[in-house]
Amino acid sequence: LLRYMIMQKHPQLLLCSLLIMPVSPYLDPFFHVYMLDIGQGDCTLVVEPFCRSAVMIDAAGNLYRDNAESVILPFLEATGIRKLDALIVSHEDFDHAGAVEAVQDGISVHTVIRDPTQPVPVEYPMLNLLPDRTSPDENEGSLLTYFSYDGHGYFWPGDAGVLTEELLMDTFASLPVTVLKAGHHGSSSASSPSFLEWLDPDLVLLSAGRNNRYGHPSxxxxxxxxxxxxxxxxxxESGMIHLASWHGFLFLETAEGQVSCLSTPAGR
Structure with missing residues (x-):
């Protein structure tokens, strides 16, 4: 009865309670995006409802610990993920690709994607934008992963900077983005004011190490x-950041325990 009353008056509260309850990934109706607290680097896990697919974007190495052994593989085990359909490597810098081989040694990975023209083996839109571009350096050549689900767009640009941002603005009239992972860990080499205004995301996530020597985010x-x-x-600041969506609802949860509803379906 209580759940029925909550569902009638405040459905987002019920969904929020379901979000934080442990559940088998094969029974879970939410679309999940986990930005792991990996230190100075990137590692994101994207899981389709009912675990129809699991895709990792980058797997950072660390000079002071084995990220695969201490963070990535234990997290996959804890969330019930038994295999990865794809591991997208945005570029070969150590803070994006340093743990890729160790992850492959620890869990079945169907496809490692380093070529931007290579399709991602999922049934929802997940694309690498501007696959045929040439870039002056490795950061600007990062794979630009764009995906959408439940009416929300997500953009993960690796370490691509302002040159790539200008090319995106010249190529696309618009890019529907709810959530942006800031390029290059929030460095001033990316996320130009004009690009942020053009993209107009509702939420920006930054992946950076505590007290890192680069001063990220800038x-x-x-x-x-x-x-x-x-x-x-x-x-x-927040540790791992977890996003979950269901039929237009979008929730955010942090390792600090903050849980909030970021978006509800139109008219709700």
Whole structure:
């Protein structure tokens, strides 16, 4: 009866309670995006409802620990993920690709994607944008992973910077994005004010190590997001960041215990 009353008056509260309850991934109706607290680097896990697919974007190495053994593989085991349909490597820098081989040694990985023209083996839209472009350096050549589910668009640009951002703005009239992973860990080499205004995301996620020597995320990027009143979360402050969606509802959960509803279906 209580759940029925909540569902009638505040359905997002019921969904939020379901979100934080442990459940087998094969019974889970939510679409999940987990940005792991990997230190100074990137590692994101994307899981389709009922575990129809699981895709990892990047698997950072670490000079002081084995990220695969201490973070990535234990997390996959804890969430019940038994295999990865794809592991997308945005580029070969150690803080994006350093743990790829160790992850392959620890779990079945159907496809490792390094070529932007290679299709991602999932049934929802997951694309690498601008696959035929040429870039002056490895960061700008990062795979640009765009995917959408439940009416929300997600953009993961690796370490691509302002040159790639300008090319995106020149190529596309618009890019529907709810959630942006800030390029290059929030460095000022990416996330230009004009690009952020053009993209106009509802939420920006930043993956950076605590007290990292690069000063990521940069004050310039934080200032731009503040001026736009754009919500932001950084792994250096919040730990792992978890997004989950269901029929237009979008929730955020952090390792600190914060849970919030970011979006509801139109008219609700």
């Amino acid at each position: 004050p310039e990027v934080i200032s731009s997001l503040q001026s736009m009143n754009t919500a932001r979360f950084c792994t250096a």
